[in-house]
Amino acid sequence: xxxxxxxxxxxxxxxxxxxxxxxxxxxxxxxxxxxxxxxxxxxxxxxxxxxxxxxxxxxxxxxxxxxxxxxxxxxxxxxxxxxxxxxxxxxxxxxxxxxxxxxxxxxxxxxxxxxxxxxxxxxxxxxxxxxxxxxxxxxxxxxxxxxxxxxxxxxxxxxxxxxxxxxxxxxxxxxxxxxxxxxxxxxxxxxxxxxxxxxxxxxxxxxxxxxxxxxxxxxxxxxxxxxxxxxxxxxxxxxxxxxxxxxxxxxxxxxxxxxxxxxxxxxxxxxxxxxxxxxxxxxxxxxxxxxxxxxxxxxxxxxxxxxxxxxxxxxxxxxxxxxxxxxxxxxxxxxxxxxx
Numbered sequence: 001x002x003x004x005x006x007x008x009x010x011x012x013x014x015x016x017x018x019x020x021x022x023x024x025x026x027x028x029x030x031x032x033x034x035x036x037x038x039x040x041x042x043x044x045x046x047x048x049x050x051x052x053x054x055x056x057x058x059x060x061x062x063x064x065x066x067x068x069x070x071x072x073x074x075x076x077x078x079x080x081x082x083x084x085x086x087x088x089x090x091x092x093x094x095x096x097x098x099x100x101x102x103x104x105x106x107x108x109x110x111x112x113x114x115x116x117x118x119x120x121x122x123x124x125x126x127x128x129x130x131x132x133x134x135x136x137x138x139x140x141x142x143x144x145x146x147x148x149x150x151x152x153x154x155x156x157x158x159x160x161x162x163x164x165x166x167x168x169x170x171x172x173x174x175x176x177x178x179x180x181x182x183x184x185x186x187x188x189x190x191x192x193x194x195x196x197x198x199x200x201x202x203x204x205x206x207x208x209x210x211x212x213x214x215x216x217x218x219x220x221x222x223x224x225x226x227x228x229x230x231x232x233x234x235x236x237x238x239x240x241x242x243x244x245x246x247x248x249x250x251x252x253x254x255x256x257x258x259x260x261x262x263x264x265x266x267x268x269x270x271x272x273x274x275x276x277x278x279x280x281x282x283x284x285x286x287x288x289x290x291x292x293x294x295x296x297x298x299x300x301x302x303x304x305x306x307x308x309x310x311x312x313x314x315x316x317x318x319x320x321x322x323x324x325x326x327x328x329x330x331x332x333x334x335x336x337x338x339x340x
Contacts (some may be wrong), residue, residue, distance in 0.1 A: 005245040008075045015067065093299030096210050099269060101203045104183030105133035108199070109172035110155070110190035111165060111264075112137050116144040118192040118313035123153040125196035126188070131203060133182070136175060137190060138166040150190075163262075165296045166287030170280050173273060186267045191312040193226065194265045198307040202267045210272035210300040213258070213292060214265035214307040225311030231323065235330050239289065242337045247296045256302045261289045261333060265307055267302045272300050286332045293340045 108126045112119050119137060126135050137150040137157045148156045160171035169187060176185045184206055188194045194214075202212040216228050217237065239261040244254025276298050282290035295302055 002246040002248050003338065004075050004078070006242050006246060008072055009242065009245055010334070010338065011067070012210065022300045028330060037168065081127045082284060093301070096208070096269065096272070096301060098207050099183065101131070101184055101206050105181055106131045106184050106186060106199075106203065107134045107136060107176050107182040108132050108188065109136045109138065109169070109176055110188055111140065111168040111172065112142060112146050112150065112190040113140045113165075113168070114142050114144050114146060115190045115314055116142075116146045116149055119146050119155075119190040120149045121151045121313065122188075122190040122192050122196075123150055123155040125192075126186075126199070127154055129196050129199050131199055132186070132196075134180060136172055136180075138168040138172040139238045140164070146167050146190075155159040160249060164283040164287075165285050166280075166283040166284050166290065169264075169287050169291075170277075170283070173277060173280075177270065177273060183270050184267055185270070185273060186265075188265045191314060191316075193310055193312045195308045195310070197247065198265065199267075201307065202265075202305050205303050205305060206267060206269055207302075209303045211268040211295055212261075212266060213256075213302060213304050214305045215258075215260035216263050216309040217259040219305040221306055223308065223310035227312065227316060228309055232262070232326060235326065236262050237332050239330065239337065242334065243289065243292060243296075246293070246337055246340075256292075258292070258304055260304070261292065262329075263307070264288055266291075268295075276300070282336070285329045286334065286336050289333045289336050290340070293336060297340070 108129075110122055110126065111117070112294070115122075123135050123137065125141065126132055135155045137155040138160050139147045139157055140160050141163055147159075150157050158175055160168050162171075173185060173187065176182055184203065186199055187204075198214070202214065205212040216222060216226075217233060217294075222228050237259055240258035241254075243256070243258055243261065247255040249255045270296070276291075276294050279288075279294050279298065280291060309325065
């Protein structure tokens with residue numbers, strides 16, 4: 001049912017954006033007309049300024065009225081009735097049993113793709129944390145010295161031949177489940193954008209929930225030079241709201257209070273990861289929301305925690321690489337959320 005809310009919201013946004021462009025178009029036509037009337041022979045082309053798209057009573061006008069006056073309110077009312085009488089707003093799984101993370105080993109999984117300049121610093125920082133018993137680095141077809149540097153700094157390096165951020169994450173998570181006794185796994189990147197000391201911030205939440213997702217949407221924790229500019233920040237807030245709609249809850253405006261979909265810093269219990277690992281199948285850059293959506297669909301309990309974020313060491317390979325790439329990844333994430 002939440003999928004309907006997502007689709008209606010996307011259509012609403014598209015119609016609002018189109019309406020803004022139509023209004024600008026008519027203002028330009030009106031200005032051109034006024035110049036021609038005020039200054040005959042000015043040479044400006046005569047453009048009709050009468051509304052061409054939303055004429056009173058026209059076909060498109062009727063579509064807009066029907067959508068906003070009938071379809072959209074109807075979808076909201078239908079969602080409310082479904083949640084009210086069938087109880088679909090709440091997760092189906094019971095609350096997880098309390099977990100004492102201090103009694104069990106914790107491993108950190110760091111993805112890496114040609115991160116020779118940063119991986120040593122990242123491994124050193126994460127290994128220095130008393131909570132971490134092992135750091136696992138996923139070499140996703142690196143052609144530089146990433147694997148060598150990681151091993152020199154004490155990391156366990158495994159190879160993942162399938163190219164893609166999601167493939168690297170899934171390989172690391174599977175290795176942690178199958179080859180370590182970890183009671184919880186921390187997932188991050190080896191590019192030095194994340195702080196190892198944030199582990200002490202997110203792990204305590206695992207006492208009460210299944211997974212903790214980091215958020216970079218806190219201005220006071222975002223360091224100068226990081227890739228979180230207005231474009232990525234607003235885009236992640238937009239995508240986070242779509243996930244709220246997808247798993248709607250009338251009391252808290254979504255089953256989980258997300259503000260950042262693309263953050264790749266997270267921690268998950270071993271038993272919770274075992275429940276979803278077989279259902280993770282997104283090998284590309286949309287893995288972060290895919291993992292969140294999978295966890296929510298399987299009834300896991302999630303919470304978001306603010307973390308620090310700084311300028312990366314080396315060259316970005318993801319959304320920070322450029323506007324066009326970020327937009328493409330954002331559209332892929334919208335598809336994941338709307339049709340997952």
